[in-house]
Amino acid sequence: MIGNIIYGGEILLEVFKDYLTLQGKSENTINSYYLHIKGYYQWYLESFGRECLVLYRENILDYISYLRNIKKDTGRTINSKISALIKYNEFLIEKGIQQDQVVSKNDNIKVQQTYANPSDITKQEVDAFRQQLLENGHRDIYCLATLLAYAGLRISEALNIQLTDFNLTVGELKVTGKGDKDRVVYLNDKIINSIREFLRVRESESPYLFANSNGNVIHRSTVNKVFNKYSDKITPHTLRHYFCTIALEGGLSVHEVAYLAGHSNIHTTLIYLNPSREAIRYKMSQL
Numbered sequence: 001m002i003g004n005i006i007y008g009g010e011i012l013l014e015v016f017k018d019y020l021t022l023q024g025k026s027e028n029t030i031n032s033y034y035l036h037i038k039g040y041y042q043w044y045l046e047s048f049g050r051e052c053l054v055l056y057r058e059n060i061l062d063y064i065s066y067l068r069n070i071k072k073d074t075g076r077t078i079n080s081k082i083s084a085l086i087k088y089n090e091f092l093i094e095k096g097i098q099q100d101q102v103v104s105k106n107d108n109i110k111v112q113q114t115y116a117n118p119s120d121i122t123k124q125e126v127d128a129f130r131q132q133l134l135e136n137g138h139r140d141i142y143c144l145a146t147l148l149a150y151a152g153l154r155i156s157e158a159l160n161i162q163l164t165d166f167n168l169t170v171g172e173l174k175v176t177g178k179g180d181k182d183r184v185v186y187l188n189d190k191i192i193n194s195i196r197e198f199l200r201v202r203e204s205e206s207p208y209l210f211a212n213s214n215g216n217v218i219h220r221s222t223v224n225k226v227f228n229k230y231s232d233k234i235t236p237h238t239l240r241h242y243f244c245t246i247a248l249e250g251g252l253s254v255h256e257v258a259y260l261a262g263h264s265n266i267h268t269t270l271i272y273l274n275p276s277r278e279a280i281r282y283k284m285s286q287l
Contacts, residue, residue, distance in 0.1 A: 121239075
């Protein structure tokens with residue numbers, strides 16, 4: 001109950017979205033939290049045959065167990081859902097719907113740090129993928145893929161680039177990353193040329209570099225659809241992965257790559273130092 005109004009689950013979720021918006025959360029975070037809480041509601045309804053009104057710690061622990069043992073979610077996925085539940089719990093407290101915080105970061109699953117395999121995507125595969133985009137008239141997605149592969153941007157960062165964010169003469173791009181933190185990314189010739197050629201044929205007057213016919217930012221589902229059409233292996237995230245790998249192999253330091261990729265924790269960058277099978281074989285042959 002908020003004031004004298006009793007909210008049903010769906011209406012409460014909409015109020016939760018407004019709450020997140022006022023907190024300055026990104027659209028991706030809001031949608032992610034919304035879907036995670038909706039998933040919890042669905043599990044609760046199927047488990048107990050009634051609508052969830054407040055959060056109980058016993059239910060939260062049962063839900064985490066369900067995600068681990070029945071649904072077989074990864075630790076990272078479970079932790080994302082726990083983060084959504086923590087924020088939702090805070091929202092319920094602030095709105096006077098419940099008093100106690102029943103879920104916290106202490107409930108997170110310990111995630112075993114894995115090592116990235118630089119050989120998952122080769123330069124030849126990336127260049128062939130980009131060429132397919134170019135030859136099939138996807139100049140915008142070609143430009144986007146080039147940015148992801150050779151500047152290491154997150155897809156959300158790339159899609160939100162505005163025309164005033166880059167200077168092609170000096171080869172610099174201002175990127176707003178997680179937590180609204182700004183950083184300057186340096187552009188190589190591949191990126192500069194792809195942006196210049198895209199701007200030459202671009203018809204939109206939108207302030208955003210990648211805009212749809214309505215002038216709004218291209219939705220990531222549109223990007224994924226094009227990616228899936230031309231590759232069953234390459235995604236926006238794997239192109240970012242590719243950048244981190246080739247940047248380290250090309251001689252940039254871990255700290256430099258962490259800065260360019262916007263990693264807040266250098267340990268995230270360190271996972272890309274895992275050598276490829278080919279590199280190991282070559283070094284072993286030289287012993």
